[in-house]
Amino acid sequence: MPAPATPALQVKDLGLTIGGATILEGVDLEVEKGSFVGVIGPNGAGKTTLFNIVSGITRPTSGTVLIDGRDVTDLSVHRRARAGLGRTFQTSSLFPQLTVRENVRMAAQVALGGSLSPWRFPRPDDAATRAAEEHLVEVGLADKMELPSGSLSHGDKRKLEIAVLRATDADVVLLDEPMAGVGSGDVGALSETIREMHRSQGSTLLMVEHHMEVLLGLVDRVAVMYFGTIIAFDTPEAVMNNPTVQSAYLGTGA
Numbered sequence: 011m012p013a014p015a016t017p018a019l020q021v022k023d024l025g026l027t028i029g030g031a032t033i034l035e036g037v038d039l040e041v042e043k044g045s046f047v048g049v050i051g052p053n054g055a056g057k058t059t060l061f062n063i064v065s066g067i068t069r070p071t072s073g074t075v076l077i078d079g080r081d082v083t084d085l086s087v088h089r090r091a092r093a094g095l096g097r098t099f100q101t102s103s104l105f106p107q108l109t110v111r112e113n114v115r116m117a118a119q120v121a122l123g124g125s126l127s128p129w130r131f132p133r134p135d136d137a138a139t140r141a142a143e144e145h146l147v148e149v150g151l152a153d154k155m156e157l158p159s160g161s162l163s164h165g166d167k168r169k170l171e172i173a174v175l176r177a178t179d180a181d182v183v184l185l186d187e188p189m190a191g192v193g194s195g196d197v198g199a200l201s202e203t204i205r206e207m208h209r210s211q212g213s214t215l216l217m218v219e220h221h222m223e224v225l226l227g228l229v230d231r232v233a234v235m236y237f238g239t240i241i242a243f244d245t246p247e248a249v250m251n252n253p254t255v256q257s258a259y260l261g262t263g264a
């Protein structure tokens with residue numbers, strides 16, 4: 011029998027205590043390579059804290075984080091990025107004065123083995139510029155490449171963040187509320203962009219998103235968090251029909 015494939019991401023018995031308060035406790039999660047996992051739960055359940063621990067912003071009190079089988083629990087944010095982890099934030103992490111193209115070009119330049127230098131004058135035919143332009147076409151920002159990213163609408167900034175993520179070529183991508191603040195007219199296009207990123211890049215995605223309809227339409231599996239623990243991890247349908255989830259999270263059922 012072939013050995014089971016190494017999961018793209020594993021968290022084992024993760025715990026976080028701050029000032030005597032238990033924020034996370036006994037969190038276990040195994041995410042298969044190439045899968046798309048949604049993380050849901052009421053406000054304050056620990057979703058962002060989990061993402062902060064996986065991406066290295068917050069150190070857990072106990073437990074381990076493995077990316078592609080490698081223990082990264084003690085690695086910095088930067089070294090985890092090198093190990094193949096990418097992430098978006100609830101608030102924008104773009105460089106507002108730089109153009110839309112330049113924001114993506116810098117990420118592409120790093121992914122192609124170069125340094126992170128916004129000052130290097132780009133040639134229009136260099137590989138990073140070409141890659142940036144391709145990603146901007148994919149997310150629907152082809153006609154806005156010359157604009158400063160700070161001048162974009164909220165929905166366009168979120169599309170730009172997806173283009174930046176695509177350019178980093180990360181294996182495991184954490185999306186923290188990509189639809190937050192996005193107008194209803196932009197939600198469909200942005201979720202298509204995310205679906206396409208997953209399909210074409212073969213990356214493993216985890217997404218926290220309060221927009222339940224969007225989340226359930228995109229993901230293969232859903233992890234439900236409640237008071238710092240994971241109370242269910244299953245297909246969207248099974249999770250929605252799970253009586254524990256219904257009573258704990260949705261406030262209905264058993």
Ligand SMILES: Nc1ncnc2c1ncn2[C@@H]1O[C@H](COP(=O)(O)OP(=O)(O)OP(=O)(O)O)[C@@H](O)[C@H]1O
Nearest residue numbers: 028031033051052053054055056057058059060235
């Ligand atoms: N640095 C901190 N110090 C103290 N408490 C914290 C800290 N970070 C998070 N918390 C608490 O931990 C709990 C989980 O917060 P977290 O932001 O992870 O929840 P969440 O599920 O992402 O919520 P939301 O859906 O509102 O974004 C909350 O009660 C929060 O107040």
